[in-house]
Amino acid sequence: APVVGVLALQGDVREHLAALTGVGAEARPVRRPEELEGVHGLVLPGGESTTISKLATAFGLLEPLRARVRDGLPVYGSCAGMIMLADKILDPRSGQETIGGIDMIVRRNAFGRQNESFEAAVELDGVSGGPVHGVFIRAPWVESLGAGVTALARHEGHPVAVRQGNLLATAFHPELTGDHRVHALFTEMVRRAD
Ligand code: GLN
Numbered sequence: 429a430p431v432v433g434v435l436a437l438q439g440d441v442r443e444h445l446a447a448l449t450g451v452g453a454e455a456r457p458v459r460r461p462e463e464l465e466g467v468h469g470l471v472l473p474g475g476e477s478t479t480i481s482k483l484a485t486a487f488g489l490l491e492p493l494r495a496r497v498r499d500g501l502p503v504y505g506s507c508a509g510m511i512m513l514a515d516k517i518l519d520p521r522s523g524q525e526t527i528g529g530i531d532m533i534v535r536r537n538a539f540g541r542q543n544e545s546f547e548a549a550v551e552l553d554g555v556s557g558g559p560v561h562g563v564f565i566r567a568p569w570v571e572s573l574g575a576g577v578t579a580l581a582r583h584e585g586h587p588v589a590v591r592q593g594n595l596l597a598t599a600f601h602p603e604l605t606g607d608h609r610v611h612a613l614f615t616e617m618v619r620r621a622d
Contacts, residue, residue: 433458433467437483439475469618472509510597531574562600
């Protein structure tokens with residue numbers, strides 16, 4: 429089984445580990461640079477992207493993460509993880525860094541106060557069997573994307589799931605639902621990349 433790590437600095441790490449295990453991956457938490465070396469794929473969880481960014485810097489993980497992404501490591505980011513994969517944030521908090529890799533600009537907390545949290549059916553290219561149940565919590569959207577990036581899903585016209593090469597990101601949280609089709613899609617990307 430492919431070994432898939434979950435960056436375990438902050439956020440909904442346990443839920444991603446459970447979803448990955450559910451689709452047949454060997455899931456492990458990653459906190460230290462040495463732990464990053466053994467994985468064939470990595471998930472960046474939902475949580476708070478400023479905190480994840482600061483902890484990644486403090487734990488000496490930011491540069492190793494960037495290097496593995498450059499080398500083609502498959503990475504899936506949900507919500508805060510989507511922000512971490514963006515080359516650019518529209519309004520970064522001070523000191524907020526991303527890993528980058530996806531040629532896109534994201535807007536944090538994009539859906540606004542009236543819509544801080546909501547749920548919606550999301551049609552996702554590459555996932556069959558009907559729409560996924562999108563749980564959005566202070567979610568970002570993709571403000572603009574480069575020519576090499578594919579929008580896999582939109583909500584109210586805004587891209588909320590994207591793929592560029594081995595990198596996958598969703599603004600919503602499939603790990604908080606019992607539906608593991610997005611984790612299955614990602615695990616298949618990891619298998620194919622090996
Ligand atoms: N709003 C959060 C951020 O900017 C993301 C929220 C989430 O991951 N649910 O990091």
